[in-house]
Amino acid sequence: MKIPNSWKKVQFGDVVSKINDKVSNREEWIFNRYIGGEHFDEGEIRVTKSAPIEGNEEVIGSAFHMRFKPGQVLYVTRNPRLRKGGMVNFEGVCSNVSFVMEANETKLLQSLLPFVIQTEDFVKHTCNNAHGSTNPFLNWKDIANYEFLLPPLVEQKKINEVLWGVENSIIKLEIYLQKLRSFQDKIITNLLKPKKGGKLTKFGEIIKLSKEKSQAPYGNLKYLGLEHIDSGVSICNKFSDANNVKSVTSVFKKGDILYGKLRPYLDKAVIASFDGICTTEILVINANDKTTNDFLMLHIRTKDFIDYNTRLGFGTKMPRTSVEIISNYEIYLPSISEQKILLNTTNKLNKLIADVNKNKASLKNLRNKLSNELLKGELRLD
Template identity: 30%
Template sequence: MNTTIENTVEELQLDKSKWKLTKFGDVAIQQKGKIDRDNTELTRYIKGEHMGSEDLHIRSWGDLTDEYLGPAFIRKFEKGDILYGSRRTYLRKVAIADFDGITSNTTFVIKANEAKIDKRLLPFIMMSEGFTENSIKNSKGSVNPYINWKDIAKYEFLLPPKDQQAKLAELLWAMDEVIERENEVLKKLEHTYFTLVDDLFSKKNENWEFIRLDKIAKINNSSLKSNTDPNYEFRYLDLAGIIEPKVIGDLKQIKFSEAPSRAKRVVNDNSIILALVRPYQKAFVYVDIGKDIIASTGTAVINVTADIDSKFIFHQFFSKKFTRYCEDRMTGTSYPAITPTDVEEFKVAVPKDKDLILEESIKLDELDNSIMFIKSKISSSKALQKSLINQVF
């Protein structure tokens, strides 16, 4: 299916000669229905954090009994309405509600004017580069920029005739279905991975030993010295360089003389890098080749010295056991953190039968590789979807 869509996108020859320049306000209707929260049967609400960037689907929500909501949460939305985050519009928060609920007055609730547009097409117009650029350009404020409805309503784009809209909508939603199927595969793989990690490392097992990490590994064993050659160049790995769990982005190459004072931890081959600040596990990576990489002092750099597969140890930091350990030991309010000593004292699981280490490592690595593969496919599919949207609009 994905290949078919890719071919369709490549062959897409759009004749826009009969398309009509249209104002967004002519095809979209802002809904301003208000709710008395003390007298409503509605139970679910949507905050900005419940809407993902460039994701048309609502994947989480809150319940009115969960927490105190400020007075801004008065806007009613219905199943099928489009929700648009009017603040920090560069985040591209456009989502279709699949239930009735409540949101804040800073989230626009939008219905399609079905007399003029196929409603399935409207959310993709809002995902286009042109729509986003217009919102960013016309936003007010600097700290928390916002867009007014009148500025969105004035945005102009080319709208295809009604007889073409349905076909284009079908193609765009077919691409979305591909991404959703891939997301389902990812969800299942991650569930299998984390279940196996917890089964292995979070439960008591009489055939396993629990050993302090510093007994089998060196933590932050090597640091850059103050007399390091000022022209020494390295790649700097701070927490911002870890773009998602287990994935390092492009690292900036800098000279020691220009490096921040936090650039201290020397990374070696097969180093495990742990973030010492919350959220734990979001910035954990394994570095196969550590040559000329220096990590921030906000990390713990771990090198396994015992005859144990270091990847086997790495997987253990994604267990609920390690998360609970961190939560029990973290200190600080603004930036809760653990210390290198806490990392040293953490007890890792090691089977008494050493052959099990390789066996379990292979299982975990295979799952991990499958997760990375499907994430790559999702990324490619999203790029194709974006290309298709921008070809049309």
Template identity: 25%
Template sequence: MSKDAKNVPALRFRGYSDAWEKRKLGETNSYFTDGNYGESYPKESELSDKENGVPFLRGSNLRNGELIEDNANYITKEKHAELTSGHLVEDDIVLAVRGSLGALGYVKDENIDWNINSQLAVIRTDKSELSGKFLVQFLLSWRGQKELLSRNTGTALKQLPIKQLKDVPVPIVNLDEQKEIGALFSSIDNLIAATQRRIDALEQAKKALLQRLFDQSWRFKGYSDPWEKRKWSQLVGISKNMVDPTTGKYDSLIHIGPGNIRSNSRELVDLKTVKDENLISGKFHFDKGDIIYGKINPQLAKYTIAPAEGLSSADTYVLKPKSGIERLFLYYTLGTNRFFKYTVSVSQRTGMPKINRDELNAYSLIIAPSLFEQKRIGLFLRKTDDLIAATQSRLSSLELLKKSLLQDLFI
């Protein structure tokens, strides 16, 4: 137990100045339980559908302090009642104790009675001294994460036994201050969750738009001519301009490889210059506005529009639209189900899935005969992408705000 001047967070709510006490989690009046041992995956006879079953959560259902029901298994209500441990109630903290150590989720809803598998455990706090809403935010902070991860006893598989969990030092603070801190983070978490839901909804809307616009069930007013089938090779050039990146001529240009492209998104991550990448093998030269398409593992759907001149990996194709097809129309064609299914089907050979030039050139594009209609479709979908990107940026800002507050509000 410790309570001294060092145990004062950098940021405080007005009216609170006392130093915080530190105590081992096992010394608080908290209840601990493992998930159902040996019940990582329910048997076929114990499974149920979403409407009639109870979610049976695993590590992948914990994300940033939230319980995510997506992709959960569902067990029958009879099996749920039979299991003697792992039942969840409001204010419980669920954490991964095998595998994804540090992953946490908080039960907000008093009507939830879900269940957890053997990868997870539950902390149920005594609200008279420690709020679950406060504790979960501490455990999400870098200090809490450090304490959890440092107690790993596993080798090949990370493990955090309950005995080790009970040794984690946690702050014990005035309940009113706990309430203020918990309420603040609840507001931020609600904003983050709402923003993520908005992103999910926008991505679903984009998916529907792609389907409707490219199967022509939706048309812009004024266009009615039937679309045409044209060979890829007639409309799209695949660059063969491979250059030597070691000459120094391209040092200041960006380099794009499949690893820099997010799946189903034009977003680029971790871009570096040719010089910083220390590239030695031949790369394709591209211009601003060219389309970069990842030819390895086409099921990952990695493609983007080059934001500037640069070099791309030999594992990509640099695509240049010819006369008869608009750049944005071609770009969004790559996101259609028809194109995706084709690339996956022709790349399924032994070894690494890959689509070659001949296979791409053999693909038949179905295009609007009017370049004006193509342009309207491309610009409309780009506005949707811009809205998704802006919402993603807001989400990133909220997550950075929370990260900063977690650092300054906890000792």
């Protein structure tokens, strides 16, 4: 491809610096949030999730000593295919597995940096230059030698305006979704309240756990990992090719409930929209004849259920719930006919949330397409 006029080819390390703001002494920490690998969502421009330091001291290992500040960009160096990186808008600490980066703004706008690291060319470069097979990783030099086309600052500002225009539209939808989900949770919690004198039923009495497992080679099956499931979303259309999976997996069918037992506070549970295999960190659940999967999902989505599993989960660095814990969760179970009425009441709100999520996904696809084309000079803003 011909290089556009006034554009030039540069190496990533010539326009971006790795910031080593090391704060090993925890008594000097003046911030109250930390970011771990679990807080990054695949392919995002912003890192919006984090966790409080207080109460998680045992989870935060000695590797967590890299301070980041608002406006800086974080990039996870493990498993680059997961595309974990983005800009932060608060101060905190992350582990040394994540690079903290700043652009030299005489050459590259800092606000464009998160878009650069999510381009297809950057991801391809990092995957091809990663070391190791089981848990591939990158050193700074592997990223620093990435070559890409750099437009002049005048054109960067135009590109920046377009890309952040789309991203800001996504942010508005996210705020709207938060309000809808909060409203939904209040409605569902109220609808699911036990009737006076109503008998409580344990989850274990109304669910069936699939124990079907599979082993490599998997051929062309669809593989679902926890990284493919977005928090708080009941449908997942993302997956990867199972050819690269070597471990034992669980088998699931379309319509099954897939519940992520690792870090239950992340609220990762969906109803499968296709057949496939998944990590054993995901439980494959179905309702028995006393209820339906849709009704179970109403409970799984509630704050009470999430808090219950988070509170009783075990493990410090990798907290998880279990079948036993889930099975002991108690709910009021109305008749099937009453369950249908409750589901009809919530379906309109569910459809609205699904439509907003669909619009959000469309905007993300547009953002990604524009990022790749604008930052390669294939699409010009005259």
